[in-house]
Structures are given as structure tokens and as C-alpha cells.
Amino acid sequence: MYSDGNNFIMGRNYWNVLWNINVVALATFCVLMQLFVKVAVDSLHHRQLLLECIMEYKCCRFFSIYEYLFNLHHLPYFMDEIITDDGSLTYRSEILDEPYHTKAGAIVEALEKHARALKVWEKDCPVIFDVCSGLSYSAACALEEIRSNGNNSLVTIYLFENDRTILEKNLNLPDSIKYTQDGALKKITCYHHFKAAIRKYLHHNINVYKSENLRITLMFGDFYLTINSVEESADFVFYAPFSPMFTPQMWSYKMFRILFMHMSPHGQLTTYSYAKKVRDALTEAGFKVRDGPILGRRSPSLIAAKD
Ligand SMILES: C[S@@+](CC[C@H](N)C(=O)[O-])C[C@H]1O[C@@H](n2cnc3c(N)ncnc32)[C@H](O)[C@@H]1O
Numbered sequence: 407m408y409s410d411g412n413n414f415i416m417g418r419n420y421w422n423v424l425w426n427i428n429v430v431a432l433a434t435f436c437v438l439m440q441l442f443v444k445v446a447v448d449s450l451h452h453r454q455l456l457l458e459c460i461m462e463y464k465c466c467r468f469f470s471i472y473e474y475l476f477n478l479h480h481l482p483y484f485m486d487e488i489i490t491d492d493g494s495l496t497y498r499s500e501i502l503d504e505p506y507h508t509k510a511g512a513i514v515e516a517l518e519k520h521a522r523a524l525k526v527w528e529k530d531c532p533v534i535f536d537v538c539s540g541l542s543y544s545a546a547c548a549l550e551e552i553r554s555n556g557n558n559s560l561v562t563i564y565l566f567e568n569d570r571t572i573l574e575k576n577l578n579l580p581d582s583i584k585y586t587q588d589g590a591l592k593k594i595t596c597y598h599h600f601k602a603a604i605r606k607y608l609h610h611n612i613n614v615y616k617s618e619n620l621r622i623t624l625m626f627g628d629f630y631l632t633i634n635s636v637e638e639s640a641d642f643v644f645y646a647p648f649s650p651m652f653t654p655q656m657w658s659y660k661m662f663r664i665l666f667m668h669m670s671p672h673g674q675l676t677t678y679s680y681a682k683k684v685r686d687a688l689t690e691a692g693f694k695v696r697d698g699p700i701l702g703r704r705s706p707s708l709i710a711a712k713d
Contacts, residue, residue: 484499484500484501485497485498485499485500485506485571485572485575486498486500488505488509490507490508490509490510490511490512490513491509491510491511492510492511492512492513492514492585492586492587493511493584493585493586494511494512494513494514494543494583494584494585495512495579496512496541497540497541497572497575499648502648502649502652504648504649504652506540506541506572507543508678508701508702508703509702510701510702511585511587511701511702512541512543512585513543513547513583513585513594514585514587514701515543515678515701515702516543516544516546516547516644517547517550517551517587518699518701519676519678519698519699519701519707520544520547520548520642520644520676521544521547521548521550521551522551522699523676523698523699523707523709524642524674524676524709526548526551526552526642527551527552527554527555527556527557528557529557529641529642530557530559531559531560531561531562532548532552532559532561532562532641532642533562533564533638533639533640533641533642533670534548534561534562534563534564534640534641534642534643534644535564535566535636535640535642535643535644535665535668536548536563536564536565536566536644537566537629537643537644537645537646537647537665538566538567538629538645538646538647538648538656539565539566539567540567540572540646541572541575541576541579542565542576542597542600542604543583543594544644544646545563545565545600545622545644546583546594546596546597546599546600547594548561548563548642548644549561549563549596549599549620550594550595550596553596558619559619560619560620560621561619561620561621562621562623562638563620563621563622563623564622564623564624564625564636564638564640565600565603565604565622565623565624565625566625566629566632566633567624567625567626568626568627568628568629570608570626573604573607573608573624573626574608576600576601576604577601577604577605577608579597579601580597581597581598581601582594582595582597582598583597599615599617599620599622600622602615602617603615603622603624604624607624607626613625613626623636629647629656630655630661630664633664633665633668636668639668639669639670639673640665640668640669640670640673641669641670641672641673641674642673642674642675642676643665643669643673643674643675643676644675644676644677645665645675645676645677646677646678649679650679650681650683650684657679657681657683657684657687658687659687659690659691661687662687662688662690662691662693662710663691663692665691666691666692666693666712669712670712671712671713672711672712672713673711673712674709674710674711674712675688675693675709675710675711676698676707676708676709676710677707677708677710678703678707678708679707679708680697680703680705680706680707680708684708685708688708688710692712693710693711693712694710694711694712694713695708695709695710695711696708696709696710696711697709
């Protein structure tokens with residue numbers, strides 16, 4: 407009896423010890439997991455650090471994979487302010503070391519490579535997609551050209567952007583943007599509409615802004631996803647993601663094919679890139695590609711037409 411009881415007690419002790427070890431191990435595991443998750447989440451918020459590491463190892467291809475895996479789109483890019491040669495302001499992404507516009511002139515670039523290259527004022531009731539709208543300069547210049555050429559028809563504009571920080575920067579700009587071209591001081595006077603549209607979205611979560619003969623819809627999020635909820639077809643697409651080196655998926659056949667399907671039969675697209683890969687992907691997607699104006703670079707910009 408005694409020895410059995412002893413064994414019983416010994417056995418119970420054994421299981422108690424084992425149980426305690428398990429509880430301690432589980433608790434340690436939980437604490438470590440919590441720490442791990444906290445560090446992981448913190449590091450996500452330190453996007454700059456993460457991207458710096460990626461850049462340091464020149465893993466440009468992995469950049470988009472990291473972006474995708476960690477869904478970093480909602481986190482702000484770090485950016486420097488630049489005054490370009492036409493006097494207008496733009497930004498430069500610190501991490502990508504890429505400016506939002508050419509140093510030769512942000513407004514002049516938006517005007518010449520997009521609005522004027524496509525003669526946007528000639529179309530009655532144009533539908534415009536400003537893809538990767540950033541400071542909304544391309545769409546604002548188009549609206550300015552349309553109105554200053556006497557076209558008072560309904561203008562429908564879709565702004566596609568995935569970064570709140572750059573949208574907030576729109577709000578800091580003046581209602582009317584000054585720039586110089588060919589030695590003359592000029593103004594984009596319609597910018598207040600874009601600020602109002604963006605303010606409405608940022609402050610009230612309403613993404614449609616209407617004014618007389620003007621409708622601006624802000625599609626916030628990854629273009630690849632938001633484009634699917636737009637039912638109208640674009641007559642003009644201004645396409646300006648970061649360069650093909652950093653966001654190759656934005657310049658792929660798949661992306662251009664999606665755009666092709668969302669454009670009207672005579673729709674045209676403009677972009678600053680003249681890379682062979684971009685021209686090939688556009689052509690493969692069904693566009694007829696031709697040279698656009700040269701500004702701030704050696705190579706021309708591109709115009710891709712559906713017909
Ligand atoms: C080179 S800047 C475009 C500048 C712009 N055209 C302007 O006038 O300011 C690229 C912009 O694309 C945005 N962007 C990058 N990837 C995007 C995506 N997948 N969907 C929507 N916007 C994106 C960035 O936040 C950035 O504002």
C-alpha cells in the first residue's frame with residue numbers, strides 16, 4: 407500500500423512537474439509570439455526602414471512583393487519637396503529616389519505630356535482617368551485646357567491614388583497654381599475643385615464631388631483593384647505610376663489590357679515612360695503606340711491609342 411501510494415504520489419508529482427513545464431513553455435511561447443507580432447507590426451509602420459533594407463540589397467523586384475505581402479500601400483511614403491524649373495512644386499520619394507515630376511517643370515510636364523498631347527478640349531463630354539494622380543496636376547491641367555479652349559461640356563474625372571499622404575499634400579497647395587512657360591507667368595485656376603474633391607474624401611469619406619459641368623470621383627486604393635468598380639470608359643488616360651523598375655506590375659501587359667478594356671473605342675493614353683518594355687506591353691495589349699512630346703528627358707513620352 408505504502409509503496410503503491412508513494413508511486414502514486416511520485417507519479418502525480420511527475421505529471422504536476424510536466425504540467426507546470428508545459429504551462430511555463432506555453433506562457434513563454436505566447437509572450438514571445440506577442441513580442442514577435444509587436445516587432446513585426448512596428449516594423450511595418452517603419453516602412454522607410456523596411457524599404458531602405460530592400461533598397462540596400464537592391465531587391466527592386468522584391469519591392470512589389472513586399473508591398474503586396476505586407477499591404478504597405480496605406481502607409482506614407484517619405485517625400486521631399488522640390489520646386490521645379492517652371493516654379494511649380496512637386497515631391498520626390500526619398501526611398502525610391504524618384505521625383506513625382508520632371509525637374510524641368512511639374513505643371514508644364516502635366517500640360518504638355520498629357521492634356522496638350524491629346525488635345526483634350528476637342529472632345530465633347532470627356533471622361534478622364536488620372537491614374538496615380540498624386541498632386542492631381544495632370545487632371546487639373548486637362549480641365550484648365552478644356553475650359554480655356556471654350557469647351558463647357560460636362561467633364562468627368564476619375565482620380566486613382568493609393569497614398570493619403572500625397573492627397574493631404576494637395577490640400578496644402580494654393581487654389582490657383584502659378585507657373586512660368588516661355589518666360590510668361592501663367593496660372594492653373596481650377597485647382598480648388600481638386601482640393602475640394604480630395605477634402606471631401608479625406609474629411610467626410612465621400613468620393614464624388616460635383617460642381618457645374620464637372621464631376622470628380624476619387625478612387626482610393628490600389629489601382630489594380632479600384633479600376634474594377636468604374637463603369638464608365640475613359641476617353642483619356644493619364645498614366646503616371648512610379649517607374650517600371652520599382653513598380654513593374656503597373657507597366658505589365660495585364661495592367662494595360664485591363665486599361666484597354668476600360669477605355670472608349672477612340673480612347674488614348676499618355677505616359678512619361680518610353681521604355682521598350684512599356685511600348686511592347688502596350689502594343690501587346692492592343693494599343694497603337696506613337697511618340698509624344700519630349701520634355702525634361704532625352705526620350706519622348708508615349709501616346710497609346712486604341713484605334
Ligand atoms: C510619379 S507619382 C505621379 C504624379 C502625378 N501624376 C502628379 O501629377 O502628381 C506616382 C503616384 O502613384 C501613386 N501610386 C503608386 N502605386 C499606385 C497604385 N498601385 N494605385 C494607385 N496609386 C498608386 C503614388 O502614391 C504616387 O502618388
